[in-house]
Amino acid sequence: MNAGLSPFLASVERARTQVASAAATDPEAQRVRRAALDRFVAAGLPGARDENWKYLILRALARSEWVLPSPPAAGVRAPEDLLTMAGATRFVFVDGRFDAGLSSPRATSPVTRIETLAELYARAPEQLASMVPVDDRADTRFALLNTAFALDGASVEIAGGESPLIYVVFIATGSASAQATFPRIRIRATRGASATIVEHHVADGGGSRFVNSLAEIEVDDSSRVDLCRLHALAAEARQFDTLRARVGAHSTFALHSLMVGGDVVRSDVDVALSGPAAAGQINGLMVTAGTQHHELHAELRHAVPHTTSRTHVRAVVNDSGRSICNSKVIVAAGAKGSVSEQNFRNLLLASGAEADTRPQLEINNDDVKCSHGASTGRLDPNMLFYLLSRGIDAAMARGLLTYAFVIDLLKDLPVAEVSRTVARLAAGTLPDRDLIKDFI
Amino acid sequence: MLSIQNLVVSIGDRRILKGLSLEVGAGEVHAIMGPNGSGKSTLAQVLAGRPEYTIHSGKVLYKGRDLLALPPEERARAGVFLGFQYPVEIPGVNNVYLLKAALNAVRRHRGLAELDAFEFLALVKDKMRLMQIDETFLSRAVNEGFSGGEKKRNEILQHLVLEPELAILDETDSGLDIDALKIVAHGVNATRRADRAILLVTHYQRLLEHVVPDRVHVLTDGRIVRSGDRTLALELERQGYDWLRHEGRRA
Numbered sequence: 146m147n148a149g150l151s152p153f154l155a156s157v158e159r160a161r162t163q164v165a166s167a168a169a170t171d172p173e174a175q176r177v178r179r180a181a182l183d184r185f186v187a188a189g190l191p192g193a194r195d196e197n198w199k200y201l202i203l204r205a206l207a208r209s210e211w212v213l214p215s216p217p218a219a220g221v222r223a224p225e226d227l228l229t230m231a232g233a234t235r236f237v238f239v240d241g242r243f244d245a246g247l248s249s250p251r252a253t254s255p256v257t258r259i260e261t262l263a264e265l266y267a268r269a270p271e272q273l274a275s276m277v278p279v280d281d282r283a284d285t286r287f288a289l290l291n292t293a294f295a296l297d298g299a300s301v302e303i304a305g306g307e308s309p310l311i312y313v314v315f316i317a318t319g320s321a322s323a324q325a326t327f328p329r330i331r332i333r334a335t336r337g338a339s340a341t342i343v344e345h346h347v348a349d350g351g352g353s354r355f356v357n358s359l360a361e362i363e364v365d366d367s368s369r370v371d372l373c374r375l376h377a378l379a380a381e382a383r384q385f386d387t388l389r390a391r392v393g394a395h396s397t398f399a400l401h402s403l404m405v406g407g408d409v410v411r412s413d414v415d416v417a418l419s420g421p422a423a424a425g426q427i428n429g430l431m432v433t434a435g436t437q438h439h440e441l442h443a444e445l446r447h448a449v450p451h452t453t454s455r456t457h458v459r460a461v462v463n464d465s466g467r468s469i470c471n472s473k474v475i476v477a478a479g480a481k482g483s484v485s486e487q488n489f490r491n492l493l494l495a496s497g498a499e500a501d502t503r504p505q506l507e508i509n510n511d512d513v514k515c516s517h518g519a520s521t522g523r524l525d526p527n528m529l530f531y532l533l534s535r536g537i538d539a540a541m542a543r544g545l546l547t548y549a550f551v552i553d554l555l556k557d558l559p560v561a562e563v564s565r566t567v568a569r570l571a572a573g574t575l576p577d578r579d580l581i582k583d584f585i
Numbered sequence: 586m587l588s589i590q591n592l593v594v595s596i597g598d599r600r601i602l603k604g605l606s607l608e609v610g611a612g613e614v615h616a617i618m619g620p621n622g623s624g625k626s627t628l629a630q631v632l633a634g635r636p637e638y639t640i641h642s643g644k645v646l647y648k649g650r651d652l653l654a655l656p657p658e659e660r661a662r663a664g665v666f667l668g669f670q671y672p673v674e675i676p677g678v679n680n681v682y683l684l685k686a687a688l689n690a691v692r693r694h695r696g697l698a699e700l701d702a703f704e705f706l707a708l709v710k711d712k713m714r715l716m717q718i719d720e721t722f723l724s725r726a727v728n729e730g731f732s733g734g735e736k737k738r739n740e741i742l743q744h745l746v747l748e749p750e751l752a753i754l755d756e757t758d759s760g761l762d763i764d765a766l767k768i769v770a771h772g773v774n775a776t777r778r779a780d781r782a783i784l785l786v787t788h789y790q791r792l793l794e795h796v797v798p799d800r801v802h803v804l805t806d807g808r809i810v811r812s813g814d815r816t817l818a819l820e821l822e823r824q825g826y827d828w829l830r831h832e833g834r835r836a
Contacts, residue, residue, distance in 0.1 A: 531669065
């Protein structure tokens with residue numbers, strides 16, 4: 146039977162066998178994983194008829210093979226580009242496994258609990274069932290795949306008035322080519338909690354990688370979560386990512402989706418505003434060069450009255466890079482007084498660069514305030530001439546203005562160190578980066 | 586210093602300068618006056634190297650060199666400065682960084698060592714006092730959120746720091762109240778030297794009360810139709826431009 150499978154699905158089946166034969170796994174966990182895997186296989190890989198997948202070369206995805214990671218060698222060193230943030234709890238996973246050596250001691254408090262998913266499920270087995278994405282929307286498939294193979298992950302629960310800064314790092318290492326990792330993070334904030342979480346995807350060394358990540362967030366009862374997701378994988382890595390968030394009463398979820406690395410990065414974001422006065426924010430940055438391909442698919446649902454959302458996405462596309470942003474805001478029939486704003490700006494730096502933006506609004510009642518705007522263009526000739534007229538070199542002027550375009554979004558980030566790092570990483574892929582180094 | 590001979594320039598299908606000639610010597614301040622749409626700003630932009638314009642014929646010599654052959658950044662380094670009528674806001678690029686990069690580009694061209702951060706800041710703060718610009722300016726982005734008056738003062742601040750040999754100030758007086766006008770005029774006068782020239786492009790003569798020009802030229806319909814000393818500006822103030830319009834057509 147395997148003979149007819151694409152290399153990708155054959156890899157799935159090999160991994161299934163490998164996981165099934167691993168002893169000492171909790172039977173309930175086995176059952177949950179198997180169920181998720183069966184649903185993934187039933188859904189299959191996306192095909193040419195899937196509107197949401199039309200930008201990727203799906204044949205390349207189907208042809209790609211991957212293997213589950215072998216346990217990493219002892220004493221993995223932290224990659225040099227990890228962030229240094231004062232007061233942050235660092236929580237590190239190497240190839241999907243928790244690494245105590247690279248992590249900082251976890252501060253315990255009556256209201257903040259930072260633990261691994263393994264610890265969570267051991268403590269509260271009833272949580273296992275919540276691992277599986279409930280609905281069967283088209284882009285659930287990679288969430289299901291993650292559920293089937295995630296070895297571990299991070300769980301953050303805050304239930305009260307603390308404002309921790311938590312740094313979760315997922316390092317993909319290993320010398321094996323096409324190694325797959327399944328990073329996973331779960332965040333629960335309630336009772337007036339406020340948390341800033343930095344999620345960093347990074348590869349240690351080159352080589353092709355398949356990273357299938359999942360983030361699940363619940364913010365409720367006058368809480369706020371700021372999540373900075375730094376997608377900074379090496380040039381040959383492909384990342385298929387899913388984020389699902391539910392925002393309850395008087396709560397805010399702000400997502401800062403920062404794509405600055407990888408060969409292919411696709412992130413499917415689903416935010417449900419399900420309590421009164423819930424707010425959702427998406428700040429997206431995509432910086433591509435060479436043949437890099439970034440996609441952000443965001444769906445923001447206003448389910449109840451008086452909810453607000455704001456989506457700001459900026460893309461810089463150089464060389465033959467490609468940047469895709471599909472953003473859909475849905476206002477339910479009863480969700481009166483909803484306010485939504487979507488704004489997209491693409492900067493194209495080369496004739497082979499391409500940016501596709503599709504803002505969508507689905508409004509099912511009259512009493513709403515929704516706006517959207519999108520622009521795609523090259524560097525502003527007035528700004529360029531102004532810099533040239535001051536004696537600034539043409540290449541440097543272009544680099545400066547490109548950098549300025551990126552900075553404009555980064556100034557809204559809640560953690561200065563993340564802004565600085567993203568600015569540096571983004572600048573590293575910009576043309577004429579050496580010329581503008583004094584400005585960074 | 587500057588010699589413009591029979592310059593013919595268009596943008597798109599529209600011919601704007603129709604054979605303009607002008608001589609400006611070192612140490613001189615010349616004022617170009619004229620009604621809206623006469624080509625004043627086009628002249629300023631063409632001298633600074635704005636790429637959208639097409640030069641059909643004519644010559645521009647700057648210190649004996651063919652100015653039109655140089656790209657805009659090289660003109661700036663060679664000592665040509667344009668004070669913009671509408672200074673551009675550049676979010677994300679800091680004022681001070683721009684000024685430092687601009688100054689060092691000019692200094693390299695002149696064979697001078699680059700200023701270190703300390704020397705540079707001392708220089709800028711000194712000039713900022715002259716232009717009555719407060720210190721918050723240092724941390725702001727280029728012209729971002731500046732009032733009209735602040736933008737114009739920033740242009741003159743750059744003028745003071747960069748010390749160009751030929752400064753073209755395009756309607757630097759427009760949109761200024763009388764106090765700001767005096768500050769700007771004071772700044773411009775501070776740059777006057779025997780080896781530098783200034784071309785003031787203006788619609789009204791009120792700036793010329795504070796920056797007294799050696800020569801005044803009237804530009805109408807793409808040509809200079811009348812030149813004289815500063816009394817010409819006063820006459821224009823009394824009679825308006827209509828009095829000279831027919832001369833543009835006849836010439």
